[in-house]
Amino acid sequence: MSRMIGYSCIRCGTRHPADYAIDSRGCLRCFDKAPANLQVVYDEAGRHADGGGLSARVPTLWHHADMLPCAAGEAVSLGEGLTPLLPVPALGQELGVPNLLVKDEGRNPTWSHKDRFSTVAVSMARLQGARVVATASSGNAGASLAAYAARAGLSCVVVTFAGTAGPMLTQIRKYGATVVALSEKADRWPLVAEGVRRLGWFATSPFHAPVVGSHPIGIEGYKTLAPEIVEQMGGKVPDWCVLPVCYGDALFGLWEGFKELHRRRTIDHLPRLLAAEVHGSLAAALAAKEDPIPDMPARFDTLAVSIGATRSTFQALKALRESNGAAVPVNNSGLIALQERLAAREGIFAELASVTPFAAIAEMRRRNVIAASDSVVALVTASGLKDVDRSSDAADAPPAFRSLAEAWAYLSRDEALCAAKTATA
Numbered sequence: 001m002s003r004m005i006g007y008s009c010i011r012c013g014t015r016h017p018a019d020y021a022i023d024s025r026g027c028l029r030c031f032d033k034a035p036a037n038l039q040v041v042y043d044e045a046g047r048h049a050d051g052g053g054l055s056a057r058v059p060t061l062w063h064h065a066d067m068l069p070c071a072a073g074e075a076v077s078l079g080e081g082l083t084p085l086l087p088v089p090a091l092g093q094e095l096g097v098p099n100l101l102v103k104d105e106g107r108n109p110t111w112s113h114k115d116r117f118s119t120v121a122v123s124m125a126r127l128q129g130a131r132v133v134a135t136a137s138s139g140n141a142g143a144s145l146a147a148y149a150a151r152a153g154l155s156c157v158v159v160t161f162a163g164t165a166g167p168m169l170t171q172i173r174k175y176g177a178t179v180v181a182l183s184e185k186a187d188r189w190p191l192v193a194e195g196v197r198r199l200g201w202f203a204t205s206p207f208h209a210p211v212v213g214s215h216p217i218g219i220e221g222y223k224t225l226a227p228e229i230v231e232q233m234g235g236k237v238p239d240w241c242v243l244p245v246c247y248g249d250a251l252f253g254l255w256e257g258f259k260e261l262h263r264r265r266t267i268d269h270l271p272r273l274l275a276a277e278v279h280g281s282l283a284a285a286l287a288a289k290e291d292p293i294p295d296m297p298a299r300f301d302t303l304a305v306s307i308g309a310t311r312s313t314f315q316a317l318k319a320l321r322e323s324n325g326a327a328v329p330v331n332n333s334g335l336i337a338l339q340e341r342l343a344a345r346e347g348i349f350a351e352l353a354s355v356t357p358f359a360a361i362a363e364m365r366r367r368n369v370i371a372a373s374d375s376v377v378a379l380v381t382a383s384g385l386k387d388v389d390r391s392s393d394a395a396d397a398p399p400a401f402r403s404l405a406e407a408w409a410y411l412s413r414d415e416a417l418c419a420a421k422t423a424t425a
């Protein structure tokens, strides 16, 4: 049985019943002024009933089912969450924050943080009797939804536009989703809206402009990042959490998770949040101190395609404001170099969007907003294999040699490779 009793607007607090039809516009009262997403409301009495019980022994994010809308026993799971929190001292030293940690979300079942969203969204879709789940994403969200739908035995529709290619589309097809490509990019959302209205599809992605965020039920899954980070830091709260941000689903979910731990007195203070964004809509909204998020001109084609939207959301702005946080626009300059430094110095291969937090951290150190002594957790949201078509080129091909002697001569020129074995005790 689900423990959610309804939804409330994150901006004005208007309540809706649990069977309210989510139409992707969020709160209709706020829609014309400052579009805002809805949030799940729980029966506080029923919510903690199995906390610390069965779910406490589940080695997935369902370990924290007491924060989620249904119980661990009802979950559609592929073993998501409980990803490692890894110190990255070499990169931290370079960026001027030696106490830098990476929450490596690329270790999730479909190699991105979206699995935290999909496990909850698909579990609840199944409980609510949905037969079809749908999304307008052919990126990480689409791949993740397709996998969980396969796991649940539900049909999955992924709507994209003609010409989309790359590793993630292959991944989506392999999970058996029905992929529909439209020649007009603008037709994607109306098609999803039609499926929701006429066929009762459970749509997880936005399908209405301006975007308020993804389905509120899935966003609940991101709350589990907070207790994982606190547990992995031995009960401590980091000074900063830094995330790549598009529509801010994960940023908002993570923040709500920390707030919940604070209400339960598990932690005595909250971290500050830093959003690494592309076109700067959150930085502009924070500076303007107004609720509507401006739509920014796209001045360049970003390499960080997973977060390339020109307008973020009120949910992201709210989390940044409440945490006394900040947003830093990150362009393409140095992004591939940062990806290679993280991989070559720390052994973590991240998607290009996932290295934007490091550029944002470097900028905030320059401004001295992040102090050298601060503890900083950067969320690496997806594996570098996800957009390997964008981050690699012909120069990555290794040199080829016609003979063993030539290959040996090449290796012998590298001092590091010629170093003698380290003496052992």
Ligand SMILES: [Zn+2]
Pocket (backbone or CB within 6 Å): 009, 010, 011, 012, 013, 014, 027, 028, 029, 030, 036
């Ligand atoms: Zn509202």
